[in-house]
Amino acid sequence: MPQLDFSTFSSQLIWLAITFSALYILIARVALPRIGGTIEQRSDKIANDLDRAQSMKDDVDKAIASYEAALADAKSKAHAIAQETREKLSAEIESERVRVDDEIAVKIADAEKAINAMKTKAMGEVNKIASDLAGEIVSDLTGTKATSASISKAVASAASKS
Amino acid sequence: MASATETQTAVAQAAEHGANAGGGLAIDPMHQFKVHSLLDLKIGGLDMSFTNASLWMVITVAVVSLVLLLGSNKMVPGRLQSVGELAYEFVSGMMRDVLGDTGRAFFPLIFTLFMFVLGANMLGMVPYSFTVTSHIIVTFGLAAAIFIGATVVGFAKHGLHYLKLFVPSGVPSVLLPLLVVIEVISYFTRPISLSVRLFANMMAGHTMLKVFAGFVVAMGFLGGWAPLAMMVALTGLEILVAFLQAYVFAVLTCIYLNDAINMH
Numbered sequence: 001m002p003q004l005d006f007s008t009f010s011s012q013l014i015w016l017a018i019t020f021s022a023l024y025i026l027i028a029r030v031a032l033p034r035i036g037g038t039i040e041q042r043s044d045k046i047a048n049d050l051d052r053a054q055s056m057k058d059d060v061d062k063a064i065a066s067y068e069a070a071l072a073d074a075k076s077k078a079h080a081i082a083q084e085t086r087e088k089l090s091a092e093i094e095s096e097r098v099r100v101d102d103e104i105a106v107k108i109a110d111a112e113k114a115i116n117a118m119k120t121k122a123m124g125e126v127n128k129i130a131s132d133l134a135g136e137i138v139s140d141l142t143g144t145k146a147t148s149a150s151i152s153k154a155v156a157s158a159a160s161k162s
Numbered sequence: 163m164a165s166a167t168e169t170q171t172a173v174a175q176a177a178e179h180g181a182n183a184g185g186g187l188a189i190d191p192m193h194q195f196k197v198h199s200l201l202d203l204k205i206g207g208l209d210m211s212f213t214n215a216s217l218w219m220v221i222t223v224a225v226v227s228l229v230l231l232l233g234s235n236k237m238v239p240g241r242l243q244s245v246g247e248l249a250y251e252f253v254s255g256m257m258r259d260v261l262g263d264t265g266r267a268f269f270p271l272i273f274t275l276f277m278f279v280l281g282a283n284m285l286g287m288v289p290y291s292f293t294v295t296s297h298i299i300v301t302f303g304l305a306a307a308i309f310i311g312a313t314v315v316g317f318a319k320h321g322l323h324y325l326k327l328f329v330p331s332g333v334p335s336v337l338l339p340l341l342v343v344i345e346v347i348s349y350f351t352r353p354i355s356l357s358v359r360l361f362a363n364m365m366a367g368h369t370m371l372k373v374f375a376g377f378v379v380a381m382g383f384l385g386g387w388a389p390l391a392m393m394v395a396l397t398g399l400e401i402l403v404a405f406l407q408a409y410v411f412a413v414l415t416c417i418y419l420n421d422a423i424n425m426h
Contacts, residue, residue, distance in 0.1 A: 001192060001195070002192060002195040002196045002197060002297075003195060003296070003297050003298050003299070003361070003365065004298075005197065007209065008197040008213065008215070008297075008299070009299045010208055010209045010210065011197075011199075011203075011209050011210050011211045011212075011213055011215075011216065012197070012213070012215050012216070012297060012299050012300055012303070013299060013300075013303050014208070014210040015210070015212070015213070015215065015216035015219050015220075016219060016294075016300050016303050016304070017303075018219075019216075019219040019220055019222070019223045020219075020223075020274070020278060020304070022223055023222075023223045023226060023227065023274050023277070023278055024270065024271065024274045026223075026227050026230075026231075027226075027227070027230065027270055027273055027274045027277065028270035028271075028274070030231060031227065031230040031231055031246070032250070032269070032270055032273060034231075034235055035230070035233075035235070035246050035247055035250045036250065037235070038235040038236075038239075038243075038247070039247060039250065039251070041237070042237055045237065
């Protein structure tokens with residue numbers, strides 16, 4: 001078995017020590033820092049990117065929230081304006097209506113007064129015509145002149161009877 | 163001095179070739195584990211020749227570092243970068259599961275161990291390559307270093323309290339001496355079990371592949387298809403084993419470190 005050839009042991013051990021130390025130095029000083037650095041840098045970058053994405057998402061959320069707040073604000077404002085306008089308009093309409101009603105009432109009252117005046121005037125005329133007519137009829141029928149006072153009294157009582 | 167050893171190895175190789183030629187099996191399944199020197203080096207009587215094993219250790223380091231360093235470092239990774247990041251996340255996740263966050267300082271060590279063993283195991287699957295981890299001395303070298311290191315960390319962190327690791331709590335005092343002995347033995351066999359597991363898996367797998375490869379040749383064009391199909395399946399299994407053993411090696415190292423840092 002060549003493995004038990006003791007004459008090769010010293011050379012193998014020495015070369016093992018040399019080559020292994022060389023590899024150790026190379027790996028510890030150069031290879032591992034390089035590879036480890038790259039891996040760390042990558043995970044840092046991924047973490048950074050995730051952070052940035054999160055902060056962007058936060059910004060977007062904030063923007064959406066402020067947009068919604070503005071929208072709600074505008075809506076309530078519009079509502080208030082509409083309400084106010086509606087109230088003002090209805091108040092105006094109401095006052096206009098009251099004014100027109102008053103005017104109409106005044107006009108109606110005037111008209112009623114005029115009608116009443118005309119009516120009493122007409123009634124007066126009617127009484128006068130009736131008493132004239134009655135005087136004439138009486139004089140024609142009886143040949144005597146009735147006094148105007150008794151005639152108008154009779155007409156008035158007849159008018160009140162009818 | 164150098165030339166003397168060279169002639170010696172040459173003679174030994176010649177003798178072996180002769181033995182092979184005369185022997186029964188035409189293909190020696192253990193030949194792939196043979197260590198031979200590519201460049202003789204001796205410093206102060208210590209043999210540190212550059213062998214094929216050393217060459218494949220260097221290749222392992224080169225391939226692993228190329229895979230880890232050639233990848234770009236972009237936000238969206240390419241293929242090679244993905245491999246590096248996958249390995250990083252894999253080992254880091256495994257360490258977090260076993261060690262918790264207390265042992266982050268050992269992350270480069272565990273990562274290097276995992277990548278070195280994985281690289282050596284995987285490169286061993288390349289035909290004509292040499293499997294560094296199929297040698298007990300290599301795996302034992304790693305395991306012993308881990309064992310000593312973990313013990314040092316344990317004593318440095320807990321002082322003499324670290325010895326409490328050998329005293330299980332909530333045990334009847336009659337059984338305690340026996341359990342302490344068992345704990346001590348299990349502690350000190352850690353480097354052996356750690357190293358033998360990896361070495362035996364690698365050696366057995368590669369030997370089996372070589373034996374089946376020998377069957378393919380021996381059974382010829384008509385009969386060789388069955389062992390060839392078997393070899394394809396075994397190669398898949400061996401790739402799985404190569405990964406799994408690297409993982410197990412790293413996990414066990416983490417467990418030992420966990421014992422040292424957090425105790426039980």
